[in-house]
Amino acid sequence: MRYVGKSYPIHDACQKASGRAVYAGDMELKGMLHAAVLFSSIPHGFVKKLDCSRALEYPGVVDVVHCFNTTEREYNRYQSQFNQALIYTERVFNSHVRFVGDRIGAVIAETEEAAREAVRLIQVEYEELPYSLDVFETLKGTIDNVHPSGAVFECTDMVTGTMPEEEDLVTVDTVTDLSRINHICMETHVCVADYDQYSGELTIYSPNQTVYGIRTLIGDIFQMDYSKVRVIKTTMGGSFGGKQEWVLEPVAAAAAIRVKRPVKLVYNRSESMISTYGRSPMHFQSSFTFGRDGSLKGVDCDLLLDAGAYLGNSINYARTVGHKLFRGYKYPYCHFHSRAVITNTIVSGAFRGWTSPEATIMFEHNMNMGARALNMDPVDIRLKNVMHPGDADPLGNIPIGNFRADEALRQGREHFFWDRRKEEIREFNKKNRRYKRGLGVALGAHVNGFYPSKTDYARVDMRLTETGSVQMNITLHDHGCGTVTAMQMIAAEALGIPMEQVSLGEGDTKYTPLDVGCFSSRTTYVQGQTVCLCAEKFKDRLKEDVSALSGLPVSELVVENNLVYGKYHPEVCYTWSRIADECQQKLKHEVFVSYEYVPDTNPGVAGAHFAMVEVDTFTGMTKILDYLAVHDIGQAINREMCVAQTQGAVIMGAGAALLEHVVTKVSGRPMGSLKDYHLINCFEAQDVRVELIEDGGTEGPYGAKSIGEVCHTPVTAAVVGAVNDALKSDMNQIPLTPDVICAYLDEQEKKEREKEA
Amino acid sequence: MESLLPKTYEEIPGCLRQMTEKSRFIGGGTDLIIKMRMGLAAPDAICYLGYVRELKEIRREEEWLSIGSCATMTEIEQDPEVREHYPALMDAAADVGSLQIRNNGTIGGNIGNASPAGDLLPVLYLYDAVLEIMGPDGVRRAGIDEILAGPGRLNLACNEAILRILLPPSTGYTSFVKLGSRKKVTISRIGVALRIEMDGDYVKEMKMMVGAIGIKPVRLEKAEEFIKGRTLNEQNILDIAAILSDYIREHVAKEFDRDYKVFASRGVVMDAFHRLRRD
Known part of the structure; x- marks a missing residue:
């Protein structure tokens, strides 16, 4: 391929670097x-x-x-x-x-x-x-009149499959608490x-x-x-959902x-x-049941989601957590119950991954605790339960397609030196009193579009200019991560012309086609495929026009490198510029096609992430020593952007694991400053190795799948898992700040002292 | 709002005479400008002393090291005299905020802001810093502790300016380590400044100042007494940390992260002793 899979700067990189880009604020x-x-x-x-x-x-x-x-x-x-x-x-x-x-x-x-x-x-x-700052206060009835529709909303109570009646099962019960975080764009x-x-x-x-x-x-x-x-x-x-x-x-x-x-x-x-809004605080109580061999038999999960002051998306969000429980692992039974609860706090809303990371933080912690209870390796227990190509999402029986979670886990284990490091860390921890190291692994899975739960479709128009370039009309919403360039690459690849001869812009309701928006990791998979298919139709159109102009049958015309020529009459050769000109002058029309695409697939996409951390047990500070992300992406479009998005996602998810939360004071006043809200900054940002598994096999453009959300999905869970491995702890109250870690260690030390006494 | 901008040493008294209770000095502006933007400060006049050449200088004056109050954190961190003779001051200056902040923020501003978490303050106490102060009618000198009054408060008249910080000769080994919420660009939660004089393997004398656990830097005399005549083995250092933990437990209110500070003192104390070795 000429463009797809290579690396290009985003379309406005020069404008941004030189200060010429115009943001709304400018x-x-x-x-x-x-x-x-x-x-x-x-x-x-x-x-x-x-x-x-x-x-x-x-x-x-x-x-x-x-x-x-x-x-x-x-x-x-x-x-x-x-x-x-x-x-x-x-x-x-x-x-x-x-x-x-x-x-x-x-x-x-x-x-x-x-x-x-x-x-x-x-x-x-x-x-x-009277006001309430947390879901438990609201459940007491403190603010029942906050909205005419009430303060507590049942979202979903669903049972999938049946619980196997077996003996000798092992159950782990855990509590997961996610703090409120902000997108900090x-x-x-x-x-x-x-x-x-x-x-x-x-x-x-x-x-x-x-x-x-x-x-x-x-x-x-x-x-x-x-x-x-x-x-x-x-x-x-x-944006990150913000x-x-x-x-x-x-x-x-x-x-x-x-x-x-x-x-x-x-x-x-x-x-x-x-x-504006942030990611909702969530309180999960969950119970996972495993067979002795590590096979997951049943999941029971109850979620209380803090909606903040207005409902926004919270009912849908709390429901969607349930949908995300079936994208990575196969197991016979699940009961999921969720409620959204109003509090007098910052409104909750969308965040990168739209509940995939949240569900994964809960799910992967249980997998770790299951592995610990069964004395299994955390990678092994995942391999035991992961979905494979040919499996289907039981909700709606949607095939997950060419889903390479198994391969991602195996490749990551090898390239992260998982087994060797496990031994090294055991030795390190034995020798060190103050610093403890740990390994974490997490599997994250996500979707490629709205199909079939919500309407999904896309339209692209292409027009030929008299200088032979193609103007594309498509409703894009580039967040700064290169959507425009990716679409330009796909179009240039499919049309067989240089990238600079394809122009396109972003959404404008007056001119660009109706579109459901940049949600659900649908842009590359759905809109990208629409570009591909539109380009094919555009080339057919060129042939039809040249046929009309030259008299050669369409079947004998070849479209190649800005030319349309006769297979058996190479002397009949039209540049695209000439086609545009003669179409106007002789055929009295513009060379134009419009294509609408309705996706009917939604394959799974997976990322296996591996983290090695070192916790200072004297100060509670955690340092990420190494990180590897292996992604099943089908086909990378703009390779370095896929890598960079993943690296950024790791910094973001690791921040959620270790530092980020918006604190609300008892007066109800939230802390709205980066002085109090700490992100992982460039001094602490770890190097992130990214590997992409590319074996296509999807209905996306050139076999591509999504990356923007799935790369954020496993991060927090992987880092938390590594901290818990280092400390032999079972904390899942995010973030694991130095304060949380020290409080835990203090508690452990007290217990040990009591035991000795 | 009026701007008072003396260009020379001789112009300073004239500017000081125009200052009122509502006037403020500005150094790098890294705190004041934020407060003004948030509506938390609305001075009638601001006085900037950074154009006065003498107040930017760091120079040796007989036995003293004189640091102009407008010297930036970066200038202090990189100064050869500071690095050689006052390494704890280098540690503290190098750990303030981000590089951008350090390029602007000044030592005079750090004192004037009088934050309980002020990074340089425990170190200035450690080295027994003396401040040279100018009022409309002349210049006087006072120890840092006489001037620092409490959070955001100084024992200075509204028309008195800190001109220079004078450090007497330092002996022994010194270090400063700060513990924040993350490694860099963070506000101090505990800052430990140490000075040790050894007699062979035994501690002849130690001075230990701790920042961010009280309204002013705290001198941990109990630890100083304890270590006198002992060696610096791990257990003794852990015992010093325990003395600090006990102090915090008794003197710090819970809402100022007391529980965390009690637990984490061990780490920061060990790091401060480790840093004395400069290896």
């Missing part, structure tokens, strides 16, 4: 104003009175929008489809405030500084209500909205994962015809409609951390 529109939001300072209550008079007097202030002068139509920030069945309780501005950080109003001013200063001048009078949340009162058209510029989703939600909130809402996807500085639910867009739209001018809204880091 935009300047004629007459543009700036908004700053007034947030609730209490965790739960009613806004009784707002006094905006001093804010309105502040120099540069144009207007104030708030809960008493803006539409009270309720919506759900997770909505992205027409008539989507969801619980709608959130408003653009809320008079019933439900967390510290809830939106009450926004000042619109000539400058951001003036808007922010004026926000401080608004006097808010509250009536405070380099680009904070931004939206620019512009309302033209004469045309009645609202234009929204935002970095997001579905332009059509925003169009739908905004159209519904403001009761606008969808054709009057135009959404343009802007250059994005990272820009697929709509938080700033309704606010900027409300402001722009009110003042009939463009309005820019930029959240700072603190606002992005507190007032």
